[in-house]
Amino acid sequence: MHHLLTAGAQRALIQAERIASSSAEAEPALAPLLAALALEESRAAEIMLAHQVDLALILQEFQLPLPQDPAISPLDSPDQPLEMSQALQQYPDFREVLNHAMQQASRSDIPTEIGSEHLLWGLLASAGQESEWLHRKGCLSAEKLDESINDVFRQTAEPINVDFALRTVAATxxxxxxxxxxxxxxxxxxxxxxxxxxxxxxxxxxxxxxxxxxxxxxxxxxxxxxxxxxxxxxxxxxxxxxxxxxxxxxxxxxxxxxxxxxxxxxxxxxxxxxxxxxxxxxxxxxxxxxxxxxxxxxxxxxxxxxxxxxxxRRLENSRLYLLVSESLCHHGAGPAIRESLAAGVDLVQIREKSMTDRKLMVHGKRVREWTREAGAMLIMNDRPDLAIAIDADGVHVGQDELPVREVRQIVGPRRLIGVSTHNIEQARQAVLDGADYIGVGPTFPTATKNFAEHEYAGLDFVKQVAAEITLPWFAIGGIQADNLKQVLEAGATRVAVSSVICSHEQPGQITRELLEPFSN
Structure with missing residues (x-):
């Protein structure tokens, strides 16, 4: 940006850095820049004086120190101001002002350097106590300043006659x-x-x-x-x-x-x-x-x-995925999880919709211990924040929850992200979004979710995904021991279940029955 700044704007930024460094605040607001613009004999100072705002008022209002040596020697190199203002650029408020100033200068019909008046406009366009004070004290606003800044630059003029011409050489x-x-x-x-x-x-x-x-x-x-x-x-x-x-x-x-x-x-x-x-x-x-x-x-x-x-590679051996809800478990979530893990389940999802966050975190940490001891993976439903808190292996989201991109920014690159899909377009999109696995369903009516009859994707959806997608996927929704064969014949190689294990009086026994077809 340095080649776009006028000499006055450059000096103002240097003065602002001096004032900010002398201020007691750890992260200065925009008052140092406002004082620097008033201190510098420039277009911004003229505008503020016309609205009865001077340096003394600014220093008094914002309790700022005046630089001991307010004079700045002429700049020998255009690179110098940029280097000297790096300290200011680390603060978001100052970067916002500079961005506003650049946008204002770019609105001119002819190439225009960023001047002190553009910096003042950028300060007024930024929401802060300085802009509010300028509006209250001097009736000065970004809208009022806009026309006066750009009038001179919007005037057109005849091109200057020169005694030479530029020639372009055609490509040979x-x-x-x-x-x-x-x-x-x-x-x-x-x-x-x-x-x-x-x-x-x-x-x-x-x-x-x-x-x-x-x-x-x-x-x-x-x-x-x-x-x-x-x-x-x-x-x-x-x-x-x-x-x-x-x-x-x-x-x-x-x-x-x-x-x-x-x-x-x-x-x-x-x-x-x-x-x-x-x-x-x-x-x-x-x-x-x-x-x-x-x-x-x-x-x-x-x-x-x-x-x-x-x-x-990571889910190569995962064939039976258990989704656990405390309310569905015959003897509570603990026995269902521990018995199913002992019987061969290696992927467990905590799916609790009514627990408080604190109770869910305590419950999650307990399940984390059980899964870790069994060498199984743990997934948290819907909550990437709690997935991190309990050190889960991943998080699962639905179509109405956070998108994969946002979840990835929260949980990082190593945790799994699963996505529920209900038609082939959603499945294809989840693959492109970067999901690590997808849920495919609902296959049959289920006790864990309410779907209208016409909303059931059914076995046809399972067949579609089996024909197209090799990203690991789990058929889900109403899968029981007596209909599992239909799901496998439709092309599924992995299934996710919930109530069939959780509500069973002997979770370990039914788990072994469900796993048996995968070993054949």
Whole structure:
């Protein structure tokens, strides 16, 4: 920002830093800047004086010290003010003023430096005691100041005649050919990388949903190259004289695993997309815009694929997921949890809607001890804050709770995030949002949630997800020992249950019965 500040604005920021450093407040408000603007002989000082606001009034009102040496020597370097005002920029209030000042200056029809008057406007536009005092004392507001600041800059003038002319040199045929060669090579790299990733998704991950996303990216490549011209690209190709074909590194031939191979080609796609985006700007802005979209899409694709692989590994042995509610448990939550853990459950969710936060935290810590002793994972329903408080392995949210992005910011990168989904569109979106697993249902009527009859996703939804999605997912909703076979035949390999275990007189016995089909 330093090259946009006038000398007066630069001096005002330095004075503000001096005054702030002499103030007793640990985090200064905006009063030091207000005093500095009044101290500096500038446009801002003139405006304030016109409204009967001077330096003495400001110092008295905000009890500020006056710098012992108010004079500032001329600045030799435009970089100096920025370095000297770094202390101010660490405070949000000052950054807000600078942002407002920049916006005000940018509203001019001609290029305008940020002056002291813009800093004053930024201060008035910020909600604080200083702006309120200026309005009360001098009837000075951002709205009133706006017109006087910009009137002079909105005036148009005839251009100045000069005795020289600027010439632009047109690109040569050789320049155009070299640009097309670069685009052609990068397009080939991107296409090849996409093919490798597609083959991985097809034969290793077997994920139809992610394959469809990848195919749409390939279609985007075709659309973008139409703006460039495929004939021109082929005509410009010169593989025999491409010096890059003879340069290689040993790491190119080192692929330690399928995951390593996948990551290498994801990076190849991203790098090629960036080259295409930049060089196509010389040929077609439409193509450049498409390549930019492809680059961002590749970042999402990378995250989604790697999350899927990591979640499959982490939940590989989790087949029966127990959702525990105290009110459903025949002998209380404790016996149900401990007996089911002993029988083989390795994933437990605390699902309490009526407990107070304090009681829920105490209960959660107790369940955390039981699951840890059994080597099982613990999930907290709906509450990322309590998931952290009890050191749970993750949190589960529904369609009406916090989105995955916000939950991830709370719980961090290592805890699992599960999402309830009720149709295939929600399931696809949860995958792209970065969920570690999804709940798929309700499959049958359930005692834990009330759904209208037409809202039951049923076994058809289970079949849809089984055909498309390889991110770990659990069929959920009304699953019992007598209908479990139907769910597995529909394609589910994991199920989540609640009342069938919690309300059973012998939770361990029914748990073993439910786990038996998974061992066959």
């Amino acid at each position: 045929t050789g320049d155009q050919t070299n640009t097309l060669r670069t685009i052609d090579a990068a397009a080939n790299r991107l296409r090849e990388g996409l093919r490798v990733i597609e083959d991985f998704l097809r034969f290793s991950l077997d994920d139809a949903h992610l394959m469809s996303l990848l195919k749409s990216t390939r279609h985007q490549l075709t659309d973008a190259l139409r703006f460039i011209g495929t004939d021109a690209l082929i005509s410009s190709r010169d593989t025999l004289n491409d010096v890059g074909t003879s340069v290689s590194t040993t790491s190119e031939f080192d692929r330690s695993s399928l995951e390593h191979l996948l990551q290498a080609n994801l990076k190849r796609v991203q790098e090629a997309a960036r080259t295409l985006e930049e060089f196509s700007k010389l040929i077609s802005s439409e193509a450049a815009a498409i390549f930019k979209q492809m680059r961002y899409a590749s970042y999402t694709l990378e995250k989604t694929i790697l999350t899927c692989i990591a979640s499959q």
